[in-house]
Amino acid sequence: MxxxxxxxxxxxxxxxxxxxxxxxxxxxxxxxxxxxxxxxxxxxxxxxxxxxxxxxxxxxxxxxxGEDGAFEPGPIAVHLGAAAMRRSRVLEIAAPYMTALSAESHETVVLSLWGGRGAVVTRVEMDTDRLAVVHVPEGRELPLNAAQSLVFLAHLPDRQLVDRLLSSLSAPMRQDIEQSIEQVKADGMGAHSMVVQGIHAVAAPVFDARGVICTTVALIGTSEALVAGPGSGLWKALKATAEQISAHLGHTSAPPA
Structure with a gap:
């Protein structure tokens, strides 16, 4: 046996x-x-x-x-390929806008995609003219209370997924993140200072032609430079950049509530 x-x-x-x-x-x-x-x-x-x-x-x-008996890509593979193409297009389109924002702000600019459990750093642009800049490694999955993740949580169409993610947290952390999500909806952007001490992140959503969030663009710098709030020049420049990328992707209507 x-x-x-x-x-x-x-x-x-x-x-x-x-x-x-x-x-x-x-x-x-x-x-x-x-x-x-x-x-x-x-x-x-x-x-x-x-x-x-x-x-x-x-x-x-x-x-x-196929009809001749040979195997070809199936529906799941086709959907994955289409998703990869959309992501590739987002990275290509966003690159010059990120470079311009980094040069204007003299801060690090980060593009993040949704990774299922939080935002994932996908592209980074740094101002090479500065002596010291904040380095963010590409491929890093960010926690749910990071600015980029908060923006995704505020706009993801799959609200059941958001609820499942939040339900796994402790009650105090969930309450804090839920309050931060409401602040994102009010400001149109997300901010957080607790991921790395002394470093502040501000993130804005980028929407595709369907009005669905597809990525976030963020400024990463010192708390002194970025903590001023939505009325500051850097926040406005970030919001304008996110809107420009969204428009390039075909987004014309207001984002979903």
Whole structure:
């Protein structure tokens, strides 16, 4: 009788399966269509094993079988590709506006995308003429009380997701963040000084053509420079930049309430 696999073995097997599916998707991105023989040769698998992978991926919607029997990208892969293209377009469009804002403000400018549990730093522009600037590493996931995350929480269309995220927090922190979200709605922007002592962040939403928030643009600097509030020149410059990027993305109407 075969011994049941241990949890660690199952975990290793799951990781291997995910890795092989990713490799199959990479092959598909290059070749457009695949057959079991192609996957078997490319990954060094038995043809029957390759066929099982393809069949499972098709059942999940990652790929689908075409009329000629070859497999091609499925609906989930197509949606992911479209999302990646939208993100790529946002980064490309925002770049010159971020550079201009950094030069005008002499502060660090950060573009963040939503990562599911908070804003994720995706692009950073720094004023290279300054002797000292605030450095923010790209790829960093920010906490929910960061200015960028607060702006997302105020505008995300999936309010059930927002409720789930907030429900995982302690009561005092949830109350603080809920108050901050209301302040974002009132000011049109979010601000926070507690992530790093002495450093202040101010973030504004960027909306796509549908009026849905797609990214945030933020100024990061010392508390002395940025704490002045919505009436200050830097806050106004940030808001104007976010509106310019939104307009470039096709946003014309007021953001959703």
């Amino acid at each position: 075969t011994e049941p696999k241990s949890r660690s073995e199952l975990r290793d097997g799951d990781i291997q399966a995910v890795t092989r599916c990713a490799e199959i998707l990479r092959m598909l991105a290059t070749d457009q269509t695949l057959r079991a023989a192609d996957v078997a040769a490319g990954l060094g698998l038995q043809r029957s094993t390759a066929h099982r992978y393809l069949a499972s991926m098709a059942n999940a919607g990652l790929i689908e079988r």
